[in-house]
Amino acid sequence: MSKVVWGILSSANIGIKRVIPAIQAGERGVIGAIASRDAAKAAATAQRFGIPRSYGSYEALLADPDIEAIYNPLPNHLHVEWTVKALDAGKHVLCEKPIALDAAEAQAMVAARDRSGKRVIEAFMVRHHPQWHRVRELVRAGRIGTVCALQSAFTFPMRDPNNVRNVPAYGGGALYDVGCYPIVTARYVFGAEPERAIALVNRDAAGGVDQVTSGLLAFPRGGQLVFSSALKLALYQRVVILGTEGRIEVPVPFTPPKEQGTRIIIDSGGSVDGSSAAVEQLAPVDQYLLQCDLAAAAFRGELEQEFPIEDAIANMRVIDALYRSARSGRWEKP
Template sequence: MSSLVNWGILGYARIARMQAIPAIAAAGNSRVHAIASRDAAKLAEACAQVPGAVGYASYTDVLNDPAVQAVYIPLPNSLHRQWAIAALDAGKHVLCEKPLALNAAEAREMTAAARSNERLLMEAFMYRYTDRTTQLRTVLESGVLGKIRHVNASFRFLLDRASTIKMQPELGGGALYDVGVYPLNLLGLIAGDALPVAVHAEGEFDNGVDVNVSTLLRYESGLLATLHCGFNAFGQMGAEIVGTQGRLLMPDPFLGDAGELTLVTAQGTRSIPVVATDRYASQVRDFAAAILQNRAPLLSLDESIRNLDVLDMIRASLKAH
């Protein structure tokens, strides 16, 4: 087998152009073989960005290309299930942008397709590949925080782009799907396999799209978590994890730049340095290596399904109010 994985890109979305395609080029074990766009101008721009890549006017053409081994899906959230299953059925491995699906039922269908076709499927949470997340895991595994009692995590920004799919409910728009899944994923990393026993969410809506959401989740262990997301106010990103023996402050938990975490215990306050990480390239490198080495990638489908189960609970609570 070649030491390079050939990728096909389904759609020349902003994240594909700015993050995924450069990441594939930087990964060292991957290359962009094919790009599809239904927009002729975008397709021409894509092929200019990646000289030598094959340009296709339809996504199906990428799936029918025998040289494509893995597919990256940056499409609107409402299209993730359809095209991930189509790609898996075509024998391709799939790295799908978050959220993996609109709900847990869709994710279970996608997982079944991956397993029946013996292909890898992973949700693209690039922050899980950063040194910041590695340092968080080290702190949690050390037990220095004691029993975790509270998690507070936020991700919001002021959305100022006109005609964005983020404001189109039929395409899976909304703050929860766009940025709320990050604090939720972080909570899942901390809480593990447990599901909350109670969820209460409050939100603000604009033309059928949630633009500001806060959620309180209670777990059987006694853990209480508060998650916040939105795109109708000034940017905010941060997390605080509080245990019986200490607390950990995480500025910018979903970014890959250098910085520091702050650990506070009875022994005092300690800074934990964080080095910069190319999170997108690291994600591609791991997924491609998993293909080449016939192993599982970092994020499991069981985790993605569990988190979407929680997201379903949050969305149900929002509808109930």
């Protein structure tokens, strides 16, 4: 089977650091071209990665008939616009998270997918990491009894005021950038949508983006997620799943380095200091590589998408509800 020919939309950092190398290391894809608003930057990036063609505009990339799929890592406010343009140009799309600035905007992707017959996937790489497949298996097998609550944090220091995360007009802010991960993870573990949401937001006085956002989601049958996300705190990420018969802890839940194995801690609660815990060790994998190879298989129609764009819109509805709650001070329904 021939490889899917990808086009890379911009010289985004996440593409350069993770996704371009992942496509190139994978089995299912090859990169045919890259575009930047700056032709020289596109050419330099193409040369660095051995990409055969480069373009000085995004339009030129979409007009390239040899490109079958687009990877869209533009700033958040451009996700919908360029994903829809790519679908309308007859390309499949892997689009970075969060899929849009709100769920209403994201609906345009459904219409574009349906009229183009092409596929569009939100790039939540975490759900392709075997550690989350294993956690879901343990939960479904009842290893910690009935799951009652997830606790999570995802924080890191991004102090550059010009970074897209700190620019309100570009869809900056902690909830869009990192708070989306605890949400997608809780929806994955519970296998359900939250019924209501409440949030507390601390905004950056100067720039206006949310710097620290904490949220509480109520899932069916009493399930809960409580999380904090932040852009100017020290690097930290964690998920703890609390059940009636124990807890599962995932120490590096979202961005485990591809060179390092991961651990899942399972504790039946026999000791208060955690010494009763068992540890499962998983081999190192590149979750971006798995994501891109699975996307390529989905683009070729070889597998059903487990998470269609409607799932991305459901995640977006939760983010919308949390931002609404921060304004209203009340519980909001996604």
